[in-house]
Amino acid sequence: MTAAIVEHPVGEPGDGPYGVAVTRDGAVWFTLVHGGRVGRRGPDGTMTYTSLGEGSQPSLLAAATESSVWVTDTTGNRLLLLEAADDRAIVELGSVSVPTPDAQPFGVVALDDGTAWFTELGADALGRIDILGRVDEFPVGREGSFVSMIATTGDSLWFTLNAGNAVGHVRGGDAAIAFTELPSVPSGPVGITVAADGSVWVAQILADAVARIARDGSVTEVALGAGAKPHAVAADPHDGVWVTLWGSNEVAHVAADGAVTRHPLPTPDSEPHGVAVTPAGTVWVALESGALAALSTTP
Template sequence: MNEINESHDTGSVREFTVSDADAGPYALTEGPDGALWFTLVHRGAVARRDPDDGLVTVHPVGDGPTVITAGPDGALWFTEYRAHRIGRLTPEGDYASFAPRTPGGGPFGITAGPDGAMWFTLSSADRVGRVTVDGEVTEYPAPGAFPSALTTGSDGALWCTLNQGNAVGRLTTDGHGTAYPLPTGGAGPVGIAAGPDGALWFTEIGAGRIGRITVDGAVTEYPLPDPAARPHAVTAGPDGALWFTEWGGGRVGRITVDGDITSYALSRTDCEPHGITAHDGALWCALETGSLARIEVRP
């Protein structure tokens, strides 16, 4: 499939149609080839948007591809939530997948670990897994309920949100876990990213807040202007700030390490922005209604 269909332009925000509304662009990442790669969660596919001409190429994969990231081996790695597998796709389109040890675990978050392997969450099984680039899988108990997104912290450990445990978890590469409860009840943390300040930043979809946790476990929370924003994913931007999607309001937000918050409206309040990543000097997010949005970083 090849499409370049710009659907919305507000000056700082541009949107590009990349699929039909039923395909469900969900998460995205910059690939080792400099292109933007994204999952089509309802189509069972991973797609590539060319950085030069915007052409989109679609690769069929397993059922329910969800979060995607670049691996240390020059491939794209992603979770297949409904197929209960971990997928690997080379820039040339060669696809393979690996089964976690726990069946029906619902893999969701995935990140490149500090040890040269890929780490992932098994949300439905309360476990965290590790898969080498050769496909060898190990699993550990998560430090709390429903581990969701995860990332590598500045301390060389894995950090994950514990969506149903109302906490943020830390897991060492040898499987030792610690949970840090959040001050606000019902926060429902989802997205998490390493910040430029050495701390971890995360979204509280249930409380309408952005959280910050130091590697020592000290938590600070920042309420969003719209309590019903339902922040979902978060990433470090090229400007030294953190950027996040507001799934409930059809916006993209920006928070500085000092807690100053600004917001950018997308074309529709119901466009369902999910994943977000830095790419080509801007921020890009996936809109489940069929588009990718590019948010310009301005001084």
Template sequence: MSDALATLTQTAVGDDGGGPYAIAVGPDNALWCTLVHAGQIARLAPDGRLDRFPLDSASCGPSVITAGPDGALWFTRSQDDRIGRINVDGRATSFPVPQAGSGPFGIVAAPDGALWFTQLHGDRIGRITVDGRVTEFPLPVSGAFPSGITVGPDNALWFTLNQADAVGRMRMDGDVTIHPLPTRQAAPVGITCGVDGALWFVEIGAGQIGRIGTDGHTDEFPLPDRGSRPHAIAADPVRGGCWFTEWGSGRVGFITPAGEISEYDLPDPGSEPHGLAVGPDGAVHVALETGAILHLEPHPG
């Protein structure tokens, strides 16, 4: 582990904070961020302009956001059981999930042209087409709290099961394989497909970064601060590793494919870093729930 240096700048999202939660790069090269406490979506343009777009419900709880195959941004609304869609001009619509109280959370665009999402309280993985048709696939475990989701190098859906201490794999036909993790109470959350062809995930309960191959083999890498509560993770195609947030300690970390960890202290250890994304400028952009979007530019070396 090493302490690393970076240039850090912040853009406030407004006087109310809004609760920046997840962030994604849009087809317009802007950063799109969910404001979970305000019921809004924010857009941070490359020139620094910030716009906020209110949704039809201030309490809908916009959570995870991703670029869709149709040139729009898609996001989960965990509090009112809907999947949202917003055009790059700020016009938003939404579609209901069949089961009330299911809590849609993670979402990702898949090779089949649809978006797939997790349901925290429903023990299901959902699929929504760009015209709003939803199909649901039940999981073979109950109370598992499916959370993050990504597409693997095998074109299957890989997702974390936070309360089951496991990582799941689902084929496009709904066939599921569950891979239990070595560590009890690991509580995995975020997951991403790394440049090394493996799936990388964070264990918020155990303070570790995990790596699982498509064959199910798992490695775990303990963080220096096991109580740092790692939350989200994103692959960096240029630097070759993955970035992750440490929500409980106010840090951002980087892990190489070999498991070497570097950490960057944020100015405010209580800033609650959640989602993050690598931008087209190569910088790392982090949603700070206390009310800002962080721009992190690592120093060479």
């Protein structure tokens, strides 16, 4: 597999592109974690931005509808629903405060029923926003676990416990949380995604590896090399996964059989973080150094 990588500068110097998501209208949304802003790159390349206000920290986002996203404001202890009015403006559809002070919302997913789930770094909990904007919170039962990123299959939730060396799983909104312990200690699980075959992939930033949890609950790990520091993951259409290697300045593809293909980024020290894959297969990566990278592959 070979790849062509094009970098698109975004924001102002020091803004820090961090999270990235793709909506069904073909737009690429991204957070500027140090700049307090969220940006949108339209299908024609038009750039629009909106500020979340002084002191805000937009961290991660998730596609909600064809043209809207949920975004977590970690320091602001809230989530916002943003929509593209057109290719020249972003409008705020709603802002939802988290009841627990200093909960630090971070990861977020949107479900087809109009609800959204998010993680609380500072409260060791999950949160749920219903269609009326009301918030319920659910402690995960492991103090100091640093609940980080979250993924969904539509009827199940999976989330990483960064300091707990485990992955949590909730099958249905009222079910008890089950935990899968990860073999490497410490592993520092961060990014998480669910592949089309139902397997769950986890980036283990402290273990320099990704873990794959099969439908039967078995766990296998794929080593990515010392210093790779994998951060975020996104499923491909073929039961594999794309992963950002923050430490080695690369984006890697891990096939379902564990085969690894590495793609060095053209700019040194670009600090790849968030990753998303379009239906057409283009891989978008948020580079904290100041750009979005678009990666397209050929066999």
